[in-house]
Amino acid sequence: MTLALVLLLGAALISIAAPRMLVTLAGTSLPPGVLLAAWLGSLGGALFLGASAVVTLAWPDHAPAETAVEAVVRCLSAVSHAVQPWITETMAAVGALGVLAVVVRAVILGRRYAREQARLRTYHRDVVAIVARSRDDDVMWLAHPMPMAYSVAGRPGFVVATDGLSDFLTTGERDAVLAHERAHLRGSHHLIVTTCDILAAVFPAVPLFASAPAAVKTLVELTADQHAAQATSTATVCSALTVVSASTLSQPAGTLGLSNETSLRLRTLNISWRTRWPRLSYATAAALSVTMPMATALAGLAMISTTVCLLATTV
């Protein structure tokens, strides 16, 4: 039961404190990919810790790592051992019912989102196949004078761009826009955004899940900008962004494009540093976003436990 308490406290800490910390970090020069990894780590961590707490409660004997946790939170463990077994069993049953309800809701909403996304993808593929043409590249070109590009998810996903993109932008700027869209497809950004939307619908009252869609949508744009800057240059992406953001064309629903939050994106392109080992940085950010709240939860409970012990021995 002590381990379950630590896990639950860790999940609660991530769910409430992580969004505030991550929003604060968004104002620094941290690379957007690292921040995106921290958001995804927090979302996955909150789900994992919450589910693990229920599994630990339902575990027939001492769950793995229970002994180690009890060694740290000794006094509290003595109290939890004195708790009647039926209380733990009731908590496990309530937790299992809660997990089941969440899974059912997630499946229902997930299927609804997946159907809508599939309908949009099919619509885009059918319409674009009729009106667009290929120029011996992987882009579907539309005969429209205004500059615009967007990516549509799928297997495989594809990039749609207008002739205006070639007419208004230099070759370098056009390549930057296309690199941005390809980064969305390579990074599975559509799937990440959809998953965040589903989680927000499943847990609307939990701050972490409720605030994730807006923050993650911005971060995938900033991350794609970074990839485009690596493929071309920061100055090229900045000038491409400036031109495309002036376009009055609206981006189709269910796609990821290029034309929002231009001032933030220009600022981020110019201030955020580049990580030399991106995968290692992303893994570290994701791991820290789970381990830090867990360590805080364990330390907090250990302090409470020690205080309770001291009070009990002095009384």
Ligand SMILES: [Zn+2]
């Ligand atoms: Zn984009």
